[in-house]
Amino acid sequence: MAYPGYGGGFGNFGNPAGQPGYPGHPSYAGSISTGDPMWKCFLAIAGQDGEVDAEELQKCLTQSGISGTYSPFSLETCRIMIAMLDRDYTGKMGFNEFKELWAALNSWKQNFITVDKDGSGSVEHHELNQAIAAMGYRLSPQTVTTIVKRYSKNGRIFFDDYVACCVKLRALTDFFRRRDHLQQGVVSFVYDDFLQGTMAV
Numbered sequence: 483m484a485y486p487g488y489g490g491g492f493g494n495f496g497n498p499a500g501q502p503g504y505p506g507h508p509s510y511a512g513s514i515s516t517g518d519p520m521w522k523c524f525l526a527i528a529g530q531d532g533e534v535d536a537e538e539l540q541k542c543l544t545q546s547g548i549s550g551t552y553s554p555f556s557l558e559t560c561r562i563m564i565a566m567l568d569r570d571y572t573g574k575m576g577f578n579e580f581k582e583l584w585a586a587l588n589s590w591k592q593n594f595i596t597v598d599k600d601g602s603g604s605v606e607h608h609e610l611n612q613a614i615a616a617m618g619y620r621l622s623p624q625t626v627t628t629i630v631k632r633y634s635k636n637g638r639i640f641f642d643d644y645v646a647c648c649v650k651l652r653a654l655t656d657f658f659r660r661r662d663h664l665q666q667g668v669v670s671f672v673y674d675d676f677l678q679g680t681m682a683v
Contacts, residue, residue, distance in 0.1 A: 520584060524577050533574035536560040548587055552603060552641035559646045565683045566653040590648045593617065594641055604638035613644075619651065653683040 527542040528534050534542070540560040549555060555563075567579040575583065593616055597609040605613060607630050614621055614629075621629075629651075633643040657679040661669040 520581050521577065524580050528577075529574075531574070533572065533576050534564075534580060535574050536564055539564060539575065539580075543587075548584075548591065549641060550591070555642050555645065559642055559649070562646060562649045562653070562683045566649045566656075568682075586648075586652075587645065590645055591641075594644055602638070604640045605644060606638060607634075610639055610644075610647075614651070617648070617651075619655070650683050654680065 523542065523546070524534070527538045529538065536557055537560075540555060540557055543549065543560070544554040563583055564573065564575050564579075567575060567582055569579075593613050594605065597613045597616070598605055599609070607626070610630060611626050614626065629647060630637075630639065633639050633647045635643070639647070658669060659665075661671070661675075
């Protein structure tokens with residue numbers, strides 16, 4: 483059931499709930515192919531523990547050129563990217579999480595390019611509203627205004643902040659959805675649970 487705040491499309495990377503890559507389900511189930519170019523990229527930056535931390539992720543994303551002509555991702559944005567997919571709470575990212583993030587970033591980038599019709603390299607309030615709707619979220623005008631105030635610089639949202647916004651919107655929606663067993667848009671939180679979910683991203 484869809485209702486305000488529950489995203490689809492780019493909001494959940496195009497995968498319906500219950501498919502690989504969602505909480506409670508293994509990401510990209512199956513064996514890792516050593517011929518996978520993503521695996522080679524991951525191995526090049528992963529630490530000795532076979533996982534990637536925020537600094538390693540930032541270096542990888544910068545070298546990959548995924549941000550294109552936009553500014554490289556900040557360390558803080560990389561931290562919340564990891565937090566969004568960090569289902570085992572290690573503060574790091576394994577290969578499956580890395581691959582899922584890569585798919586999300588490409589989707590968000592295409593969405594950003596689509597709504598940035600004037601090619602300014604940033605989106606404004608009305609363009610962000612279109613982007614959020616394209617991701618399948620139905621947010622109130624007040625919520626969109628709050629998001630714009632949080633992520634804009636002089637009324638413009640640049641790519642790094644746009645991705646940070648997408649990450650947080652996805653992570654908080656997932657956090658809420660996992661607790662909304664009746665899917666009615668209403669949940670009860672224990673204070674500590676609320677803090678754990680919101681402070682992580």
